[in-house]
Amino acid sequence: MVDALVRERANLGMDVLLPEVEDALRTVPRECFVPGLPLADSYDQHQAVVTKRAPDTDMALSSVSAPSIIATMLNRADLRPGQRVLEIGSGGYNAALIRHMIGDEGKVTSIDIDPEVIARAEGCLREAGTDHVHLAVADGEHGFPAHAPYERIIVTAGAWDVPPTWDDQLAAGGRLVVPMRVRGLTRCLTLERGSLPGWWRCLEVDMCGFVRMRGSGEHWERMPLLHEREGERVGLRLEDGPRVDTESLRASLEQEAVTLWADASVRADEPTDGQDLYLACQADGWALLTAQRGAIASGLLRPVVLSGTPALVDEDGTGFAYRTLRRSPHDQDRWEFGATGHGPHAHQNAQAMVDLIEAWDRDRQEHPSPRIDLVPASTPLEDVPTGRVVTKRHTRMVLNWTSRTPQPSCAADGS
Ligand SMILES: C[S@@+](CC[C@H](N)C(=O)[O-])C[C@H]1O[C@@H](n2cnc3c(N)ncnc32)[C@H](O)[C@@H]1O
Incomplete structure (x- = not known):
């Protein structure tokens, strides 16, 4: 699986996997987190394994994420031994990889809003022989203050916004990796703090798909x-x-x-x-x-x-x-x-x-990706950087994609 991941990333011109990520993926036994699945499927790099669905709509509520997106997010998180990491959205596998990368001196806290997911993750981690992963049932909108601050926060459910609690609980110089809705599209954003309190700068944007964030941060788009x-x-x-x-x-x-x-x-x-x-x-x-x-x-x-x-x-x-x-x-x-x-x-x-x-x-050749900034939702529009502004509950997202055609400064409708 890891060989295939490495080859594919090279073919697509993606960043090479960090040696620490590669080592973790080669070491943690993924089959322990998807029991009953044929080995070939457990180690299919693109296969997310749905572990829970909503009984009424059949919508996926929880899954063990696909190795390809896990690898991308761990690469972006740039984990170091000894770090404290909060994972929002559990399942066990990603937490075990993080645990391997941060070592005995580090501390990983993995939370999920769903007690069944936490109970399942506990069993899988035991089966895989991974210790020192702190599991808790909690709504990620509030982070997990008991173990803060964290050098890294890695969110593994599709968020609509960045609540202030994540900012409060992230250590100075920390990094937030989060799948987020950008005008309805889901992209994994790697964020670091910006120039002013509550401001974020996006370093990388990656393609991804995730189950929707539930709880107090849940948000549904209008769908006529x-x-x-x-x-x-x-x-x-x-x-x-x-x-x-x-x-x-x-x-x-x-x-x-x-x-x-x-x-x-x-x-x-x-x-x-x-x-x-x-x-x-x-x-x-x-x-x-x-x-x-x-x-x-x-x-x-x-x-x-x-x-x-x-x-x-x-x-x-x-x-x-x-x-x-x-x-x-x-x-x-x-x-x-x-x-x-x-x-x-x-x-x-x-x-x-x-x-x-x-x-x-x-x-597209000259400007392959956008600039994305987040500022607090309370920032007056005249103080928001130029760009297309999408106002969310806690933040305003500012999108800029340099174009050769001059673009006027504009605010998205409804902002
Ligand atoms: C894709 S799964 C996580 C995959 C996991 N990290 C792994 O190791 O493969 C997303 C999880 O996020 C959880 N979740 C959804 N909303 C949440 C919230 N507000 N707080 C914490 N967890 C949440 C879901 O219950 C689900 O188990």
Whole structure:
């Protein structure tokens, strides 16, 4: 598994695994944390193993995370022997890796909101022969003050915001690694304290997916449904603005669409998550379109990523455009991007999306990632650094992705 991870990271141009991370992954027996699973599956680098689901919705509530994302997060955490570490969201495996890396002088505290998860982790850690992991049932929104301060806080559930307790409990010079929602997309942010109290600077942004944070930090985006037929459902996911007129959007989806094609394409095996984040940083009226497969089969939608496709809602909330793609007519190994618009401003919306995709294509070599800052939510807008501002409960997230096209300073709708 570790050999495969190392090879894949090299192929994708990712940072090499730190020797300490590699050693921990080679040492801790993952099979003890996923009992009953065939060994090949336990050591599949991309397989997260769901250990608990909500009985009513079947939504995953807990899992043992996939080795590939665990490796990335441990690399970002840059753990040293002797450190005190708080893991928010338990399962045992990651805590055992951290324990291995920080050694006997260090101290890892692993908390989970769910007593069943903690009981399970306790048994697995015993089975793996790992001692000195401090497990506790607690809501991560409040951190775990009893063992603070921590040199590292590693969050392993999808958070929407950074509560002040994490700042309070992080030691000077500490680092916070947290999967966070960025305008509806989930990205793992590596954060260090910024220039003023309560300010954070993001050092790295990585692609990831995590079960949702529950408890007092839980947050749900607005999710208007645009088409309800079973197997063909289409909806939008909106973290911040824009305001939407759901009835008009529903009607617009039934009307004839306009599709325009961008002068931008990628190889079939090229990841495009950078494009999603770029569009999220640049776009006014940003939303994610979610769909069931049947909506494409029936011709209601052109091809999209079902779990979330970049979309733009127009200013009056009555129409929208979403990104689509097709195999290039000129080169079968490449995919071309386009945009499909619906509603009274269909052409204008589709053109706006195409323009952004072309800007991404021009910018992506020179500026491969955004700048993300967090400031306290109480910071007056005039004191917030320039950029696209998304206001959350505790913080304002400020997004900047340098573009060759000059961008005006702008606040996201609703902020
Ligand atoms: C992906 S799992 C953790 C995986 C684990 N770190 C491992 O070693 O593979 C996410 C966990 O976060 C927990 N969780 C969700 N909300 C939480 C919260 N507010 N506080 C603490 N834990 C939470 C869930 O119960 C779940 O067990």
